[in-house]
Amino acid sequence: MKNPKEDLNELIKHILIKSDLSIYVKDYIKKLKIDRMANKKFILISFGKGASSMVNGAIEMLNDKIEGGVVVIPKGTKRPKGNLEVIESSHPIPDENSIKAADSIIEWTKIRGNIGFLFLISGGGSSLVEKPLRPITLDDLKELNKILLNSGASISEINTVRKHVSQIKGGRLATFVYPKKAYGLYASDVPGDILDQIASGPTVPDTTTFNDAFNVIINYNLKESIPKSVLKVLIDGVNRKIRDTPKPNDKIFKKIKNEIIAKNESILKHISKLLKGKGYKTIILTSRIEGESKDVGYALASITLDSINKGLPLRPPIALILGGETSVTVKGKGIGGRNMELALAWGLKVNEQISYKRAAILAFATDGIDGPTDSAGTLLSSEDINYIKSLGIDIKKELKDNNSYYVLNKASLLIKTGPTGSNLNNIIVVAIK
Known part of the structure; x- marks a missing residue:
């Protein structure tokens, strides 16, 4: 035995190797035999801190089956292989590029024909891609995220609020894809591996409600500090003036298969x-x-x-x-x-x-x-x-x-x-x- 610091220091390289998301993507594509689907092309949409690695795995397996798509990565991180559209966005606080990324993803979902969608999503996606519900502005969204991140709230609680102020989180992105066939491959960064909490679950049925989001604000005494536009949206949601996020029985999820492929x-x-x-x-x-x-x-x-x-x-x-x-x-x-x-x-x-x-x-x-x-x-x-x-x-x-x-x-x-x-x-x- 070496001393404990030396033993733990040797673990770091093994943790990094075992965290390589491209391997998990390749294994999943092999398992589902997606690469062998005849006459099926895919639009590839990926966002999160692991987006480049996940895309590299998909490109290696699918290659000529990829028709196009967009990859959203944190600023300054390594870009993926291939000729996909790449947007460098902001983390942990959203910015103008987060809105740009959401708009680009929505445009890609409008493509018609015999096309499937492959979503590769990892932690960090909540800030990298965003489109707030009106009348919430980008400045309001930035302020909200700063307050939540400093509040002591858990990542699940933070994402519960994020889902209910967004046009694409909490399963709402799936509404743009329906009725096309889609796969959602997720790398989990949330305790308990709760699928609808990873990157705020953009393609996943949401198990939380406006009431849950409002309770987070109340429980952490944030009602007076969050922007008024955010408070209005949450209260309107509680009062059913705004439709809640789509739930598990919604038809929009009938043709999308969501699964966690990598976890802690x-x-x-x-x-x-x-x-x-x-x-x-x-x-x-x-x-x-x-x-x-x-x-x-x-x-x-x-x-x-x-x-x-x-x-x-x-x-x-x-x-x-x-x-x-x-x-x-x-x-x-x-x-x-x-x-x-x-x-x-x-x-x-x-x-x-x-x-x-x-x-x-x-x-x-x-x-x-x-x-x-x-x-x-x-x-x-x-x-x-x-x-x-x-x-x-x-x-x-x-x-x-x-x-x-x-x-x-x-x-x-x-x-x-x-x-x-x-x-x-x-x-x-x-x-x-």
């Missing part, structure tokens, strides 16, 4: 196998962790300390493995991300309780982007906390200011991969020797 759980199982090979006993705690990042970090520290002191749930060597997406309620003025904040809270708690050098945590975003930063997350040991303190940094103070990036950057503990072209949520692993 696959990576967790792969990690477990690799760590067992290194001599660890492994436990996959969950693939759907949610909650405040600091609180989750403290909870994992408690499990870590019980393992060290009491052999609960198992005696070391042990690896605790989990995935999902925690939240950060932004109250400070610092810069950070959900993974960095979680890991720093874990390290602080473990370090306060015991002088133990042989424990480490990897908290990693598979898309390569943790919060509004250039970091994918962090890898740190309980011993690294002593080093951070030696730099004169008050960790508790910086956590209160949501300034985890500053702390970990000063200590050279950040992981920087750049955008990975994937988005299968976050990976968290605690290794104890």
